[in-house]
Amino acid sequence: MRISVIGTGYLGATHAAAMAELGHEVIGVDVDDAKINRLRLGQVPFFEPGLPELLSKHVATGALRFTTSIGTAAEFADLHFVCVGTPQKKTEIGADLGYVDAAFAALAAVLRPGATVVGKSTVPVGTAARLATEVTAAGGDLVWNPEFLREGFAVEDTLHPDRVVLGVPRPDAADRLLEAYAPILTTGIPLVVTDYATAELVKVAANSFLATKISFINAMAEVCEVTGADVTQLATAIGHDARIGHRFLHAGLGFGGGCLPKDIRAFMARAGELGVDQAVAFLKSVDEINLRRRARMVDMAREMCDGSLAGRRIGVLGAAFKPNSDDIRDSPALDVASTIQRSGAAVRVYDPEAMVNAKDTHPALAYTPSAIEACRDADVVLHLTEWAEFNELDPEHLADVVHDTKLLDGRNALDPHRWRAAGWTFRALGRP
Numbered sequence: 001m002r003i004s005v006i007g008t009g010y011l012g013a014t015h016a017a018a019m020a021e022l023g024h025e026v027i028g029v030d031v032d033d034a035k036i037n038r039l040r041l042g043q044v045p046f047f048e049p050g051l052p053e054l055l056s057k058h059v060a061t062g063a064l065r066f067t068t069s070i071g072t073a074a075e076f077a078d079l080h081f082v083c084v085g086t087p088q089k090k091t092e093i094g095a096d097l098g099y100v101d102a103a104f105a106a107l108a109a110v111l112r113p114g115a116t117v118v119g120k121s122t123v124p125v126g127t128a129a130r131l132a133t134e135v136t137a138a139g140g141d142l143v144w145n146p147e148f149l150r151e152g153f154a155v156e157d158t159l160h161p162d163r164v165v166l167g168v169p170r171p172d173a174a175d176r177l178l179e180a181y182a183p184i185l186t187t188g189i190p191l192v193v194t195d196y197a198t199a200e201l202v203k204v205a206a207n208s209f210l211a212t213k214i215s216f217i218n219a220m221a222e223v224c225e226v227t228g229a230d231v232t233q234l235a236t237a238i239g240h241d242a243r244i245g246h247r248f249l250h251a252g253l254g255f256g257g258g259c260l261p262k263d264i265r266a267f268m269a270r271a272g273e274l275g276v277d278q279a280v281a282f283l284k285s286v287d288e289i290n291l292r293r294r295a296r297m298v299d300m301a302r303e304m305c306d307g308s309l310a311g312r313r314i315g316v317l318g319a320a321f322k323p324n325s326d327d328i329r330d331s332p333a334l335d336v337a338s339t340i341q342r343s344g345a346a347v348r349v350y351d352p353e354a355m356v357n358a359k360d361t362h363p364a365l366a367y368t369p370s371a372i373e374a375c376r377d378a379d380v381v382l383h384l385t386e387w388a389e390f391n392e393l394d395p396e397h398l399a400d401v402v403h404d405t406k407l408l409d410g411r412n413a414l415d416p417h418r419w420r421a422a423g424w425t426f427r428a429l430g431r432p
């Protein structure tokens with residue numbers, strides 16, 4: 001089948017390569033010349049394990065091509081996936097639909113009658129119904145198909161999703177899409193075919209639930225901190241109840257990235273417009289708990305510097321919003337590092353993959369080529385993104401490098417016994 005994918009960021013580039021892997025002929029479209037030129041060479045402009053191999057494999061055979069021309073895509077394909085971003089607005093908590101609106105307007109102007117357009121971007125409920133009138137006027141059908149991939153596992157999640165959700169105006173509108181997804185669906189993955197509003201809400205409800213689960217355990221961490229209890233043991237114990245489960249119950253610096261923070265805020269904004277703001281008012285607490293963890297981390301670093309960060313040297317391990325990603329959007333690590341630097345400390349940051357992006361958005365911080373260099377002469381070391389590489393650091397070796405053997409684990413991922421046995425003062429969020 002001939003497919004176009006409009007928008008070639010984390011979602012679109014992965015989706016395009018995955019569709020080629022399913023045996024389709026795919027053309028990826030983006031307005032960014034530089035990005036398209038790199039993709040044409042088979043290079044992925046961001047860090048995503050497994051994607052460079054998949055992309056270059058299909059670019060090499062010609063099954064996957066890239067263009068900046070939406071007209072070329074409309075001529076080539078009758079199935080179009082819209083995968084552009086919906087970031088938070090600059091000065092409000094609502095979603096900026098500028099890229100989605102521009103992509104649909106451009107596509108509708110050149111769409112071949114009878115084509116199927118599939119929306120994958122995360123949008124406020126009600127958006128699909130509005131965009132459907134545009135697609136229908138151009139002679140096409142709109143299907144809403146939210147995406148649930150996680151960065152770091154994008155290829156795996158796209159080829160082997162937990163579920164496929166389709167919002168349709170009538171059942172046969174999804175026929176072409178079901179044919180394209182047949183290799184995925186034959187493996188027995190649950191398929192939910194529903195209306196537009198439900199499909200849109202499934203996405204924001206799922207991300208809101210995940211964010212709530214993380215903030216719940218981080219709220220427990222706050223209570224643990226004043227009672228001397230250990231949130232990691234508490235999470236293990238409650239997670240043994242299968243109804244609760246262990247996943248997304250990892251207490252620490254909280255959630256960041258290009259999805260959970262902006263999605264819960266956009267949901268609150270949309271609920272306000274719909275007059276049901278009370279229904280999701282709890283998300284404000286979820287957001288606040290999450291941001292309080294960052295403030296607590298800064299306070300603990302200050303405490304470990306005997307009350308003042310001014311003139312201190314702080315080594316920061318991690319800049320990405322989570323490991324196995326170079327994404328620094330709304331990164332808790334960079335937020336904490338910047339706040340500490342603004343308090344007068346000299347902050348040196350190392351991240352295995354996110355250095356280029358971090359330097360770009362946070363040029364005032366100092367960056368080092370290795371974890372050891374970030375820690376050199378540090379008064380306190382902060383562990384802010386749980387890359388496997390940091391777990392392999394040797395506490396005894398690092399003790400010879402730092403000024404003071406003080407470590408603050410913001411991700412509850414390092415072994416306190418190991419560090420304390422090597423003479424370190426080891427503190428972490430939510431545990432003694």
Ligand code: UGA
Nearest residue numbers: 147148149150151214248249250254255256257259321322
């Ligand atoms: C999230 C969802 O997990 C995906 O299902 C969804 O498709 C995606 O957003 C999206 O909307 O596109 P992602 O942003 O890649 O995926 O990251 P997650 O793995 O969900 O992690 C989000 C943040 O929560 C990270 O900062 C992570 O460090 C933090 N986290 C996660 C915790 O603090 N504790 C946990 O137990 C789990």
